Amino acid sequence: MEKSKKLVFMTLLIALALIVSACSSGSKDSSDKKGEGSKDKKEFNMIEVAEIPTGDPALATDAASFIVLGQTMEGLYALDKNDKPVPALSDGKPKVSKDGKEYTFKIKKDAKWSNGDPVTAKDFVFAWRRAVDPATGAEYAYMFSDVVKNADKIMNSKAKPEELGVEATDDNTLKVTLEHPVPYLDSLLAFGTYLPMNQKFFEQTKGKYGTNSDNMIANGPFVLKDWNGSGLTWSYVKNDKYYDKDKVNLNKVNVQVAKTPNTAVNLYNTGKADRTAALSAEYAKQYQNNKEASTFEESSSWYLKFNMKRDGKETPLANKNIRKALAMAFDKKAYVDTVLSNGSITSDGLVPRGLANGPKSGKDFREESGNLMSYDVKQAQEYWKKGLKELGVKELTLDYLSDDTETAKKTGEFFQNQLETNLKGLKLKLSNVPFKVRIDKTQKQDYDISMAGWGADYLDPMTYLDLYVTDGGNNQASYSNKKYDQLIEDAKVKYANDSEKRWEKLLEAEKLLIQEDTAIAPIYQRGHLVLIKPSVKNFEEHLFGPDYTLKNVKIEK
Template sequence: MKLNKWLFSTGIATLALVLASCGTQSSSKKQDKTLSVTATQAMATADPDKADDVVSQEAIAQFMEGLYTTNTRGKVVPAIATKVVKPTNGGKTYTFNLRHNAKWSNGAPVTAADFVYSFQRQVDPKTKSQEVGHVAEIQNATAITKGKKAVSTLGVKALGKYKLQIKLIQKVPYFNYRLATELYPLNQKFTEKYGNKYGTSAKTTLANGPYVLKGWNGTNDTWSYSRNAKYYDKKAVRIKTVKVQTVKTNTTAQNMFESNAVQVTQITGTQVADAKQGALKKQLKITKMNQLYFMLWNQKRAELKNTALRQAVSYAMNRQSLAKNVLKDGSVAATSLVPTGNTKNPTTGKDFNADTGNLYPYSPAKAKEYWQKAQASLGTKHLTLQLLTNDNDINKSVAEYIQAAIEKNLKGVTVNVKSVPLTNEISTLNKGNFDFATLGWSSDFQDPVDFLNKASITNSVDFGKFNDPQYEALIKTIAAGTQSKTDRYQTMQAAAKMIAEKQGVTPLYQTSAAHLISSKVGGVHVTLLRDVLYRYAYWK
């Protein structure tokens, strides 16, 4: 779910030199050796218009390519577009010339019509995309998703076979990142051949990026990326095959790395603490992410609609202890609904959260006080709640912590944990068949709005259905793009403070990613904005 962030400065010329240097170090024969890596969950879909989980989006980035992409430092660089363009019409109109040598893995050319089709398909209500927010700033997108305008009225037009125009409803400072990390073309003929089954297996997926998806039947825990012979820059893709295996336990991931069964993996908790001090120290890379992990509440259930209950639960959480003693991976306690480092005060340069202060303190006394208020309004002293989470080690450990904290500080509340595979969790959330749940959001651009709207009805993944008119008014003002930078910042501050009072969603911690990367492999970089792109990897 995703996922907003960005900076850095290494030009294309520098990147080309880096890749050229890799070529001099590595023979083509060495690059034929398979690179083995892990994923924390199985893929849910390979359809870029439908993917709303981090693992699927990370996978799609390996075999799909949009108008832009990012380099090893997270900087936006051209991909299918020939250059990063400057918008006209007050920042609302983008006109792109596309490269003529981009092809799909079946040999068909990648054209402007492919982008038009994909974007229209994403806003089409029939597609039921959970990520229509990716295109929400394009003209008429919102009206189309609500069924009020025809799909053909979307502000995306093919001006020629290799010329594309996008019109926005307003200036969007982070739109380049949408184009680099969220928005992809689709070949209409191939996609419509499989209809709703598109992207449900490797067979029903078509690639236009550095790799082609192989060996995925839609449910299995292993798959691979094979270098795309039709990719326009295939010579720069050093490693021929990348094999992915889902590993849900930390000890298994580390053991596989130590035995060289995998060369790139993610670890958490005590494994990170141990690796910092042990033999793996030089192969450990920790990156703070623009991601937030939070609890969401099903507002369709009377008990969970009670603000005092949600406040009580929030005060029962010792987030500092959770980060230090449970996660142990560099993650930090959330102090607002916006990750630290996401945004600075345009006047003072202070971090967003330095201005909000800690909006989510730990207070057993206040937890008890609000629980008593909730008991009075609900007319009961006992409550049993089910906490829904996905079933990897991290999320199960966090769920157990939440369960223990609530039952310790809110006497009379019983929490039952239900851990299921991510695909099942998303399905259950979509159906509204839950009490409260844990979920992570990873943003692809650096702006508070993508986190603040997690408590808004404008959120494309609005599982909890929280709806507060005052909060919606603030979100509407923030999104309108009519305020000065200073005024918009102050409105976002007000929104962060309001949602802490009303607990539309309840943030827990900002994630950090700890990766073990083999010293035998180069070009593997995790940035603030996204996970590894294997197109840059090479065997040393």
């Protein structure tokens, strides 16, 4: 199943990272007789970065929607404070068959929807079938692809939704059949697309489910209220039907969208907000030494993408030496320090650190894979000379495609200066366009070099490495290597039940992609800098899924 729509989601994340969000606990400075938050009321006032596009788990594709789902819904698994998937609506861990292809889950008997209905195994069957049904138009249906039995056939209209490998053997028992063993299934089950759906309530909304808070239902810590479907304000109210409600500290969270960084920062500085979201580069530089500044490393990798075919013809970037030269000719440290200044770190690979550890070594994938493509001007220039000679030219003009934000423009100027200075005969033409245009041009492969990024869908290197299989939906650069394809296939199928050999294949695949073929040029692992008051406790940020969860937040004065 193609994943091209994820590029839109990642672009939205870029935009969201440049806008500031803030929250308020209700200190004396932020409470008054009009109902501002207070410690006694256990209210949390929060400034968000964007409107809610949808409250429908099957249709959610963006950060804002997944954030709402993260506060109001729970699936079989959820993320703990360390981003480890743990049983949520699943009553303990499932029973797994010897071949690793059949999972039997027991649903918590005290799990309820906010209208009092019990959460049953049938709710998962209905939701998952609906998600893979082509008629639904779920862009994230690919999360079931090559995982749950018959999902791909259904999505390609070669089987009916009723043939999906999911069955409710009774109200509290869910049987899931996989195409092959999936080592990262628990983190998939914590993702929004795998959430259950109350069929009766869904049908009562008559096609309006997820369009406003009246047409939504919850089974998680909070219930969404006061959202009219397009407005800039809403609230989360503690769900008194939630099975774990005793651990929810807040009674209410008031949310208001603020679209300018200046507005949100002013709210923080005047005591009306207790936490910001990711600061833009300008504000990150200003506050990086502030005692209330805190950084967080995201599972988000950024790199230069090299297009090897354009209009059906090979581009100069089909030459491996040209790609290697470009990948080694810029100073990553200078970029993250001077342009971003937000807690981002340099990276010499595709898979970010902090994502997964080896089954035998226990080492982080990034550490074990090593530095595959480092800054080395001398070596870059040697590759450049070889590449130009092989192409039979003395100079090259290439275009660099990116967004039209201020940070994107500064980024383009940085790479233009670095690459043109270090590679004699190169002219880099900057093309800064609105993100919708950039996505369209990328999908049509109407570019030479583009700034690209990817965030984890689940906690496994495969969420990054399978992007570049031949004709993959997000390849969009015409990279193709049969050996690479085989390594990915072996890791998915042949060694799915052999964790050590599977890990070896994934390490080998990244080395082939970056060090040998240099299909992309790694730059950095994105981080962000926030300001947070000492009174805010247990605000949990996540590597994937919802950006954060509010279930355990406490306000201490």
